[in-house]
Amino acid sequence: MMLPLALLALGGLAAVVAPRLMARAEWPDREPVLALWVWQCVVGAVLLCCALAMALSAAAAWGAVRGQVFAPAPRGVVEAYALQGYGPWAGTVAALLACGGVWTATMLTREVWAARAKRQQQRAELLARSPRMPGEAPAEDRLCVLEGERPDAWWLPGAAPRLVITTAALRRLDRRQLDAVLAHEQGHARARHAWLLHCSSALAGGFPQVPMFAAFRDQMHRLVELAADDVASRRFGRLTIALALVELNEDRGVFGPCPTAQAEVPRRVDRLLAAAPRLAPARRLRLTAAAALVPVVPLVVTLVPALGQLF
Known part of the structure; x- marks a missing residue:
């Protein structure tokens, strides 16, 4: 039972140490895309530790699983893992980890369906506010303008993604700032940031007792915005996208002394x-x-007995 416990301990160590190291680092704000990659690798390594521990525990507890896990391996490799010495707890550990995997998949499915329902609702509201005339073909323009007294702009994904912007925002933004907002939203779509947000929210919602997953969710929401800001700034300049953020959020009180739900916007502008x-x-x-x-480490730890037997 030592190898599954070692994998779980390795995953727990990564879950504790990595968020602290990332919180102390000064470079994530300068390299948000790289920070996104680091977070994904660390979280993937933690989940891989759990998956490998589950596979080994299940192989020790049930012969049918053992035959599937070690099917192509020589007999000496199977003996090197000493599965018979795992004890009666192997089945319990495997079952608990399997339940965690099923729960994770369930939470991710719920997140995806909730996002899909929200998009359908937004499209219905958009059609109600901007109806088509009789005989009019579906709009193919990527920009949709709505009457509104509040400056706002958002990306509506789907088969025909569109940037929705209010007339109040058009009065405030010049052409270059409008293009920068469009580039920002397209940066989200091209990098598939929605899937990162779905996965991080699923893990944080499914396992609220794990601080790492909460930090993962919070950092994903922050870093994807910084990454999209950089996409827009590379095309239209940092000042342009900064002014666009100010114009779109000035009336929401985000730049005042009291914290708001959009408190991250002033930090983005300052950056x-x-x-x-x-x-x-x-x-x-x-x-x-x-x-x-980082994800290679649990694989190496898992393969040490087999490599020692083969070589």
Whole structure:
């Protein structure tokens, strides 16, 4: 039973240490895409530790599972894992981890269906506020303008994604700022940020007792916005997207002394105006490679007995 426990301990260590290291690091705001990659690798490693521990525990508890897990392996490799010595707790551990996996899949499915229902509701509201005339073909323009006294703009994904913007926002934004907002929203769509948000929300909602998953969700919501800001700023300049954020959010009180739900907006504006330089390419490469190696560690730990037997 030592190997599954070692994997669970490794996953627990990563879940505790990684969020603290990321919170202390100063580079994620300068490299949000890299920070997204690091978070995904760490969370993937934690989930992989649980999956491998479940597979080994199930193989020790049930012969049918053992035959599937070790089907292509020589007999000596199976003996190297000493599955008979795992004890009566192997089945319990495997069952608990399997329940966790099923629960994770259930929560992710719920998140996806909830997002789909929300999009359908938004499309219905958009059609009600901007109905088609009789005989009019479905609109193919990626920009939809709505009457509204509040400056607002949002991306409506789907088969025909569109940027919805109010007339109040059009009065405030110039052409370049409007293009920057469109580039920001397209950056979300091209990078599939919605799936990152779904997965992080599913893990945080399904396992509220795990602080790492809550930090993962919060950081995903923050980092995807920074990454999309960078997409827009590379095309239209940091000042342009910063001014667009100010114009769209000034009337919401986000720049006042009292905290609001959009308290992250002033920080995004300050970051754009500060224009901190990116990390050196060599350091970005080192961080990318180090993050990619994190999920490899549980695989190596799992394969140590087999490699020792084969070599």
